[in-house]
Amino acid sequence: MDLILKFVLPLLLGYLLDLVLGDPQSWPHPVKGYGKLIHYGTQRLNKGGARFWKGALLTVASCTAVYLFFYGMQKALMPWPLAYYSFSTIFIFFALANKSLLKEGREVFDALQYNGLEAGRQRLSRIVGRDTTELTPDQVRIAVMESMSENLSDGVVAPLCFYAVLGLPGMMMYKMINTLDSMIGYKNEKYLHFGRFAARLDDVANYIPARLTAGLMIILYGSSRAWYFVVKYGAAHTSPNAGYPEAALAGILDCRFGGPNTYQGKLVDKPYIGENDRSIAHEEFRTVALLNHAVTFTVVICIAAIKYYLLWQVQQAG
Numbered sequence: 001m002d003l004i005l006k007f008v009l010p011l012l013l014g015y016l017l018d019l020v021l022g023d024p025q026s027w028p029h030p031v032k033g034y035g036k037l038i039h040y041g042t043q044r045l046n047k048g049g050a051r052f053w054k055g056a057l058l059t060v061a062s063c064t065a066v067y068l069f070f071y072g073m074q075k076a077l078m079p080w081p082l083a084y085y086s087f088s089t090i091f092i093f094f095a096l097a098n099k100s101l102l103k104e105g106r107e108v109f110d111a112l113q114y115n116g117l118e119a120g121r122q123r124l125s126r127i128v129g130r131d132t133t134e135l136t137p138d139q140v141r142i143a144v145m146e147s148m149s150e151n152l153s154d155g156v157v158a159p160l161c162f163y164a165v166l167g168l169p170g171m172m173m174y175k176m177i178n179t180l181d182s183m184i185g186y187k188n189e190k191y192l193h194f195g196r197f198a199a200r201l202d203d204v205a206n207y208i209p210a211r212l213t214a215g216l217m218i219i220l221y222g223s224s225r226a227w228y229f230v231v232k233y234g235a236a237h238t239s240p241n242a243g244y245p246e247a248a249l250a251g252i253l254d255c256r257f258g259g260p261n262t263y264q265g266k267l268v269d270k271p272y273i274g275e276n277d278r279s280i281a282h283e284e285f286r287t288v289a290l291l292n293h294a295v296t297f298t299v300v301i302c303i304a305a306i307k308y309y310l311l312w313q314v315q316q317a318g
Helices: 002-021 030-045 051-077 081-095 098-115 117-124 137-184 196-205 207-221 224-236 243-253 282-317
Strands: 256-263 266-274
Touching (some): 002 081, 002 137, 002 282, 030 051, 030 137, 051 081, 051 137, 081 137, 098 117, 117 137, 137 196, 137 207, 137 243, 137 282, 196 207, 207 282, 224 243, 243 266, 243 282
């Protein structure tokens, strides 16, 4: 029973904490520490020759250090159950981003609805990389939906998948992989070689979670059109993973994502995902919010149930 509790209880408590608290901006967060470490390494390694190998070294060293740190901390705290459960619960809470993802999306929709187009554009610029200054109201809402579907995978489902396989150390290692990609995984002059290994590692890490997210969205909403969209458009995205949850949501909403957008002054002509070029209503955010909660809850319960059964089997065999 101790093995079961040490895995399942922190997962459930961490999920509930995220559901209640989200991600308070004033609180310290491990990802901020990850960012400082990556910035420090980038300043010292991203210069001269062999930049690909230097970036690979930074990526492997950072991920290994995070895994070993959390593995060691959990081992050290095992004799003190309260400390162990508190430590594990807090960092599972930090690793999940479901409520904060929904909060940020809702704030864009509300700013656009109640404060006007410019307010919506400005609020959107905080969560997407594209240039928002010329976006129409429909494009603002579509950008939110695209971001939410992709981030449901890499901000919620992927960390939970890594927790299922590698526990808290794996979950926090995934957050380092994701942070590395978001900081140095760009195809520009500065990071093209240095960040390539981190970007490819992030693609590998998100391969299964992205497809699992899309599948759960289809099952939970019961949409045959979403399944058709995933099959037809999932691989059309420039990212090997982002297109799957985006296609599923486009099918559920019967709308169209993608198309040309401007990034850092450069027009990028992305393929369209979906067929119905319609407007997204303000009220439709509620549908997406409920779907996000349903997907997250399903993954948490499935992990808890499967792990409970496997650990119970191990204990019975012993």
